[in-house]
Amino acid sequence: MAVESRAETERQHPVSPVAADVRLDRVTKNFDDVTAVDDVSLEIERGSFFALLGPSGCGKTTTLRMIGGFEEPNAGTIYLGEEPVTGKPPYKRDVNTVFQSYALFPHLSIFENVGFGLRRRGVRGADVRGRVTEILRLVGLSGMEKRKPRQLSGGQQQRVALARALVNRPRVLLLDEPLGALDLKLRKQMQLEMKAIQHDIGITFVHVTHDQEEAMTMADRIAIMNGGRIEQLGTPGELYEHPQTAFVAGFLGISNLLPGTVSAMDAVRLDDGTTVKVPQEALRGRSGRVAVGVRPEKIRLGHGEENRLSGHLLETAYVGVATQYVLDTRAGNISVYVQNSEPGAQQAVTGEISWSPDSTFVVDSMEGAEAE
C-alpha cells in the first residue's frame, strides 16, 4: 500500500472556499433531557479528511450518526452538497459508514460483505466482481474473498469494513472510531494507510475519535467538541499552536497554563508579578483575568529568551525522545521538555527557564471552569 505517498501529503489549505460536501446548519439533538449536540454549525470541504475530536459524551458520535441518518436532529438542517438530507433514511443518503465494531455480516463471505452495497445499487455480475476485487486489492486483502469475517484478524476486519464502505464510492465516508479496537502498533500503521487511501481516492472522510494523536496524524482539519458544542475548528497546527480555550489547550498535548491579568496590548502580568510578552493577536481584545499558555517543548533552560521564570526542580522524567523537567515556580508548576539529541547529555538544571513571546498563547481564565 502507498504509505510512502504520505510524505508528500502536506497540510495545505486553500483559503478560497471549496464546495462543502457536508454542511450542518444550527443542528441540535436531545436525548430525553440531555442535549448531546447543541446548536452546531459546520462545513466540511470536499475531499478533505475531517476529524471530530473530543472526550466521550461530547456529541461527536451523535453528530456523525446524524450525518449518516441513524439519528434525526431535533432542530437544524444537514446538507450533503446542496441537498438537505434531514429526514431521509440512511439508504437514501450518499454516505457510507465504517462502524466502530465494523458490523461485518457474520453469515456472509468477505466478497458478499463488500458487494452488499453494490448489489443494493443494482450493480450486477462481473461489475460487482471487478469492483470488489479492485477495492480488496486497495486495502491489501486480495485472495480473502471466500473467507468469513470471523476467520480474519481485527486489523483485517477493519480493512474489510473500510472496503465495504469505499466500494460504493460515496460522497462522504463516515468513520466512527474505526481504529479503537486495534492494538497500538496496528493503529499507528492503519492511521497512515487510511490517510494514504483517502489521499488516493479523494473522497471526503469524516472521522470521529477521542484520540488526539490519531486526529492530528490523519486529519486536515479538526473540530474539537466539548459538551455538545465545537470548541475550536482548525488545522492540527492551528489548534496546537494557537488554542483558543483552556479545554483545547489541555486536550491537545500538554500545556502549561499560568493565570494572570492583561496588563498591556501585548503583555500579561502573572500572579507572581512577572510580566510576560504575548503576541498582540493572541490577546484578541481580551482584558482582565486570562491564562497564559506555553507548550513544554517551546521552553528553554536558562534565561536565553524574552519571557523568563525561575523556580526549583521538582521532578525529572526520562521519556526517550526527551527529558521532562517539572519546575515549581511562584507562577505555578511548569513542565519543560528538552530533546535528548545528544547521547547521555543530561543538562544541568539551574531553575531558570525562558521562552519566546511568539510561542505564547492566551486562553480565557479557567478560574470559573475549575469549580465545575
Added chain:
Amino acid sequence: MLDSAAAGLPFREARLRLSTIFWRRPWLKALALLALPLAAFVFVYLGALVALFVSAFWQINDFTAKVEHVWTLDNFNTLIHDSVYRRIALRTIGLASAVTLTDAVLAFPLAYFMARIAGGKTRALLFVLVLMPLWSSYLVRIYAWRTILAHDGALNWSLNKIGLPNVGLLYTNWGMWIVFSYIWLPFMILPVYAALERIPQSYLEASQDLGGRGWRTLRSVILPLVLPGLVAGSIFTFSLTLGDFITPLLVGGPSSSFIGNVVEEQVGQPNVPFAAAFATVPVIVMGFYLLIARRLGAFEAI
C-alpha cells in the same frame, strides 16, 4: 512444631492434599462434576432408548400374550405394509410440520416486536403474556379449547353473532392444528426472541447504510441470523407435536389418531414390542430433521 497447633493439622493437610490432586488433574475435576449427571444420562436416558430399540425386534406370543425374546422384523413389516399405520405416521408428521410452520410465522413478528421495538415495560408485559399459559396445566388448556371449539362453544357463538354459520372444528384435524399451534407457540417465541435480541443494532444500521431497505435487511441480514433460533424453536414444536397423544384423544376425532395413540393402545393390549417399533418412528424422523437443520447451517452460530 507446637503440639497445640498440630492438633488440627492432619485434617487441614488432607484437605490441602486433596485440592492439590484435583488441581494437578483437571480431568479428575471434570469427572467429579459430571459423574452424577452422566450416570443419570447413561442409565435412565440411554438405557431406556436402548431398551426401546431392542424390544422393537421382539415379538408377542398370540396365545400367552407374553413377550418372546426372538429377533424378528415382523413389527416393522407391519408398520411399513399396513396402510393404517402409514396413514397415522404421515398424519402425525404432517400435522407436526404444519404446527411448526404456523408457530414460526406467528412467533417471528411478535418476537421481533418484543426484542427490537418494545420498550422495557411493554416487553416485560408481553413476556408475562407469552409465559402465562405455561403456568396452567396442559390438560386445563386443552379442555378450555374444547369449550371454545365445541358445537355450542364460544367460537360458534361469536360467529353467529356476526351472522356467520357454525363451523365444526372440534374432533377434526383442523381443531388439532389450532390447539397444537396454540400450546407450543411459547416454545417458538422464546428462542426466536433470544436470536433476534442477539443481533447487534449495528448490523441493521450497516445494512441500511449500504442501501438495504426494510425488506432487504430482513431477508439478507435478520433472517439468516435468526435461523438458529427458528430451528431451535421448531425442534420443540415439531418434536412435542410428534410425541403427543392427549390432544388427538381430546380434540382430534375418531379418525385422528397419532403415533402416540397407537403406542399407548398397543402398550395396553399388551403388545410392547409393536409399541416400541412404532415409537422408534418419531426418533428416526427427529434424527433426519436435525440432519437437515444442520445442512441448512442452523447450528453454525452456536
